[in-house]
Amino acid sequence: MHWYAAEYRMRAWAKWSLRRVRAVGPKAVVLGHPDVDATDLEVGESFKIWSGHRKTVISGGGRIRMGDRVFVNCGTTIIAVQEIVVGDDVAFANEVFVMDSNSHGVEGKPHVQSPVRIGDGTWLGNRAMVLPGVTIGRRVVVAAGAVVTRDVPDDSLVAGNPARVVRSLTYPAGCRRAWHDEWGCPCPKLLAAEADLAAEPA
Numbered sequence: 422m423h424w425y426a427a428e429y430r431m432r433a434w435a436k437w438s439l440r441r442v443r444a445v446g447p448k449a450v451v452l453g454h455p456d457v458d459a460t461d462l463e464v465g466e467s468f469k470i471w472s473g474h475r476k477t478v479i480s481g482g483g484r485i486r487m488g489d490r491v492f493v494n495c496g497t498t499i500i501a502v503q504e505i506v507v508g509d510d511v512a513f514a515n516e517v518f519v520m521d522s523n524s525h526g527v528e529g530k531p532h533v534q535s536p537v538r539i540g541d542g543t544w545l546g547n548r549a550m551v552l553p554g555v556t557i558g559r560r561v562v563v564a565a566g567a568v569v570t571r572d573v574p575d576d577s578l579v580a581g582n583p584a585r586v587v588r589s590l591t592y593p594a595g596c597r598r599a600w601h602d603e604w605g606c607p608c609p610k611l612l613a614a615e616a617d618l619a620a621e622p623a
């Protein structure tokens with residue numbers, strides 16, 4: 422019962438907190454007071470954003486598109502001047518930083534400004550940083566503190582500064598997310614276990 426009440430409150434709060442977002446799918450929830458003032462932002466269904474011990478910010482005049490079931494945790498900053506595209510089932514942990522512009526040029530050259538793409542099911546660990554022009558593949562794990570300066574292939578774990586591929590990842594058939602958890606994960610194993618439970622005689 423408490424859970425339903427909390428969910429109801431977070432959904433109601435999302436309507437206010439995300440009021441400047443161009444399009445928000447159903448079942449969005451917001452916890453805390455994020456600054457979401459990006460002028461061309463669209464998010465899919467079940468968008469979840471937390472802003473607790475650090476303020477979460479999604480800002481800029483660039484195009485930002487996020488898929489379904491995206492989770493943005495406390496203190497994450499996403500700023501687009503050109504384009505940032507995020508797939509379905511992507512998780513941003515605490516204090517992740519994603520930007521598509523360097524803001525200042527090096528050696529008197531114009532500053533780099535280039536789109537960022539993050540594939541379906543990818544998990545960005547705490548304090549990971551994604552630099553302009555980077556494309557991260559599907560079901561990638563970006564380890565905590567990694568600075569991603571180059572494209573990352575699907576199904577890989579990257580770590581370090583600059584981030585390097587540590588190893589390839591193997592998932593059970595049908596698995597959509599790199600960020601597996603025991604609750605609410607659309608993992609085929611868990612879905613099958615739930616179906617078994619439901620089929621058991623009372």
Ligand SMILES: CC(C)(COP(=O)(O)OP(=O)(O)OC[C@H]1O[C@@H](n2cnc3c(N)ncnc32)[C@H](O)[C@@H]1OP(=O)(O)O)[C@@H](O)C(=O)NCCC(=O)NCCS
Nearest residue numbers: 494513514515545546547562563564565566567580581587
């Ligand atoms: C990536 C992570 C999940 C570990 O995954 P794992 O599959 O268990 O990886 P391992 O511990 O086997 O590490 C594999 C290699 O990567 C290195 N590595 C792992 N995490 C690293 C990191 N954050 N930075 C640098 N190197 C790292 C390990 O040292 C190891 O290197 P080695 O093969 O030379 O010994 C974990 O290290 C991590 O980053 N956790 C952060 C999770 C997080 O941010 N949670 C937020 C909640 S939403």
